[in-house]
Amino acid sequence: MRMSRSVIFVIIWIIALAFFVVTNPPSALSDGGGNIKGVVKTPWIKRYEALVYIDLVEKKEFPPPKKNPFMSQKGLVFRPHIVPVVKGSTVDFTNDDNVSHNIFSPPGSAKRFNLGTYGAGVSMAVTFDKLGEVALLCNVHSEMVGYVIVLQNPYFALTDKKGIFEIKDVPAGTYTLKVWHEKLKETSQEVVVEAGKTVSAEFAKKELKRR
Numbered sequence: 001m002r003m004s005r006s007v008i009f010v011i012i013w014i015i016a017l018a019f020f021v022v023t024n025p026p027s028a029l030s031d032g033g034g035n036i037k038g039v040v041k042t043p044w045i046k047r048y049e050a051l052v053y054i055d056l057v058e059k060k061e062f063p064p065p066k067k068n069p070f071m072s073q074k075g076l077v078f079r080p081h082i083v084p085v086v087k088g089s090t091v092d093f094t095n096d097d098n099v100s101h102n103i104f105s106p107p108g109s110a111k112r113f114n115l116g117t118y119g120a121g122v123s124m125a126v127t128f129d130k131l132g133e134v135a136l137l138c139n140v141h142s143e144m145v146g147y148v149i150v151l152q153n154p155y156f157a158l159t160d161k162k163g164i165f166e167i168k169d170v171p172a173g174t175y176t177l178k179v180w181h182e183k184l185k186e187t188s189q190e191v192v193v194e195a196g197k198t199v200s201a202e203f204a205k206k207e208l209k210r211r
């Protein structure tokens with residue numbers, strides 16, 4: 001018995017559809033996020049990186065990561081220099097030097113604490129439950145400074161030494177994009193993120209004023 005032309009047509013159509021589904025997984029078909037790519041133009045960037053972040057994603061809560069963010073004191077500096085975290089995160093602070101260190105945050109910080117002085121290999125944990133900047137100082141070494149920046153959401157990126165940044169997989173929407181830098185006043189601009197696209201953002205030198 002010969003198959004009718006219409007049956008053959010339907011079989012070919014099903015094969016073609018199956019091929020399409022396999023080569024286009026649901027993530028590519030769904031209404032996913034977009035990227036923000038850009039540059040922060042300031043001579044300060046060569047010394048200290050900037051943090052670029054979305055101020056607020058409305059009506060959404062972001063749980064802290066299961067693995068704690070980490071900051072070390074090594075070679076008499078805080079490493080990394082800046083640790084951006086989602087609100088509620090607990091940061092592990094470890095002394096990886098052979099000398100004693102202390103960590104405290106000065107007045108005006110979003111979280112005030114003083115871990116006292118502690119020796120090599122010791123790790124201390126601090127939970128950050130309020131949005132904002134927390135400067136980290138060491139009362140043993142006055143030149144040491146680091147930062148924890150507490151954010152509402154995980155859509156942030158640190159710039160490289162040229163000021164370039166990229167924030168990936170941001171839900172589509174209109175947001176306030178902010179720049180934090182230890183030497184500069186906070187600056188912001190509106191950004192519109194569309195699913196599957198990359199939007200560019202530039203913070204010009206003249207917008208970035210000294211604190």
Ligand SMILES: [Cu+2]
Nearest residue numbers: 101138140141
């Ligand atoms: Cu120290």
